[in-house]
Amino acid sequence: MSSSMPHSTLDTFLRIYEHILDRMNEGVHVIDAMGTTIVYNHKMTELESMARQDVLHKPLSEVFQFPPGQESTLLTCLRTGNSIRNTRQTYFNDKQKEITTINNTYPIIENGQIVGAMEIANDVTKMERLIRENLLQKNGSRYTFEQIIGKSTPILDVIENAKRAARTSSSVLVVGETGAGKELFVQSIHNASLRAAGPLISQNCAALPDSLIEGLLFGTARGAFTGAVERPGLFEQAEGGTLFLDEINSLSMPLQAKLLRALQEKSIRRIGDTKDRSIDVRIVAAINEDPVEAIANQHLRKDLYYRLGVVTLFLPPLRERKEDIPILTSHFIEKYNELFQMEVTSVSEDVLQFFWEHDWPGNVRELQHLIEGAMNLMIDETTIRYDHLPLHFLRRTPASVVVPVQQQPSVLSFTEDGRSLKETMQEFETAYIHHVVDRYNGNISRAAKELQISRQSLQYRLRKLGIKG
Structure with missing residues (x-):
């Protein structure tokens, strides 16, 4: 920039540059030849959880701490004059909070002299999360125990028992009402087990009639029926991994008997085939009614229950862990803020009161859909009010609580x-x-x-x- 530029014009350009830097998605940190910070943009304050005034115009080595034997990539670049590309760095801010970033660092050279160094940093936490999610998607699952929301005793007890079950290959039966989070637990068990690298295959047994579900589970041999082709079933596709059978109580008794045989013999026979095939699959099943009642109502074979229920997890309905409602509500608000580009921060007192009094027949899924529906009806508000709730909830409001119209x-x-x-x-x-x-x-x-x-x-x-x- 020309030294003859008028002072007012220079100030304008500096303000523009500062504005641009603060709108960047990457952290920018610049030090001078003495190692003192001269540029520190808004994104960098977020990455390092530091206030700008606590970093600007101070020696970098006095603000941040690095593990023994390690040096700041900025100071290394300043000392050597060499660029440092895509380098992971872990260090601590002045509050001893650990920070991990991926940095690209460059020397600033004028007239052959190193006059400073600049660093462009990315939050490695987000990057690692995306990588982990991609890996989870490859094996058919995306949830882990860390993603189960809740601090109440009932849910913490189930999580602890599920973690113990994840250490073995025994069958697991997950009992819970619709919307209580059965699949979330199943995926978490799979991802915490030794089979995590294998596939997780899921099938809702109520989604198809028995005539189709049998071929889907066990596979078909060519010529078994008109148009039949050689096709492996879900048991074979889940080899080395986990097969999740949801709503297993919807299967007919004859098909439950075939499933029991496959579990006991650890082998299956394709429809129309004459030979058995060995399988190495962990079975996790789920049921949406009490197993004792299911057996009494002839929805579930007693012997299959004993075989599946080596480990039985009873998921508490939301009405039995209402102390988790505030944390679940905050979680779903945060989720849909990101999806809808909104800035909702809370729910009103009457909404929270309604949440406490509601019996939640749809459990956590119902709460999630309610939050999503309410936020769809909001414009610029930051608090979810009672009138934001979906229509079927508003209809439940007693006439006595309707606010009279002026x-x-x-x-x-x-x-x-x-x-x-x-x-x-x-x-x-x-x-x-x-x-x-x-x-x-x-x-x-x-x-x-x-x-x-x-x-x-x-x-x-x-x-x-x-x-x-």
Whole structure:
């Protein structure tokens, strides 16, 4: 940059450069020839959990600590004058928090002299998470025990028992209501076991009729029936890994008998074939009703239950671990903030009260869908209110808790106040909607019918116009 540039122009350029640096997705850290920080962008403050004023204009070696025998890549680059590419570095900030980054570091040279060094850093934590997720996707699973949300005693006890079961290859039966997280536990068991490198094959036994599920499980031989081809079944596809059979109580009794034989003999026979094939597969099954009741109702063979239930995990329904609702709610809000590019921070007191009083027949999955549905109905709000909840929840609200609609004039009086058409139309819309909703005593469905719009559209307008209904 020219030294003859006017001072005001120079200041403007510096502000522009600073603005650009703070919008970058990578951390940028620059030191001068003395090792003192002269540039430290916003992303770097996030990566290192440091305030900018605690780093700028201070010697780097006094702010950060490095393991014995290791030196900062910035200081190494400054000392040697050599670029350092794609180097992983672990160090500690002034609060002893461990930081791990992947860095590209370059010397700054003017007139043949090293006058500083700059570093572009990426958060290795995110990168490693993406790599781990890709590896998990390859074996058909993506969940681990660390991703199970909950601090209550019931869920912690199940997690501990599941971790113990993961150490062996015994069959596991997971008992839990719909939406309680059975598949999450199954995937976690697989990924914590010695079979983690093998495949995890999942099949919902209620999804197909017996005539199809048998061929799917055991495979078919050519000519077994018209159009049959040589095809391996799920047992063979899961060789060396885990086969997860969900809703196993939906299988017919004859098919359960064939499954029991496969488990006992550790071999299967394809439909239409004459030879048995050895299998090395761990079976994890799930059931959505009490096993004793399933046996009594002839939904589950007693001998198959004893064979599968070597380890039985009973997942608690959400109504029995309501102390986990706040942490689960925060988790789902964070998840959909990222997906929807929103900035929701909390739920209102009446929503939280509803969560505590609700019996959650759909369990954690119901809570997740409720949060997702509520955030779909929000605009710029940061708190989930009761009126943001999906329609089927709003219909459960007793009439006694409906907030009465304020009386509004049914006719607008126009004055010469210089308002725009948009402002006037908005005032008329507000007044008219008030009038109609009030006429039906806050009944949104009847008001929407009168206005000839959908209930959801009316709720959107009520929120947009700031009308409480």
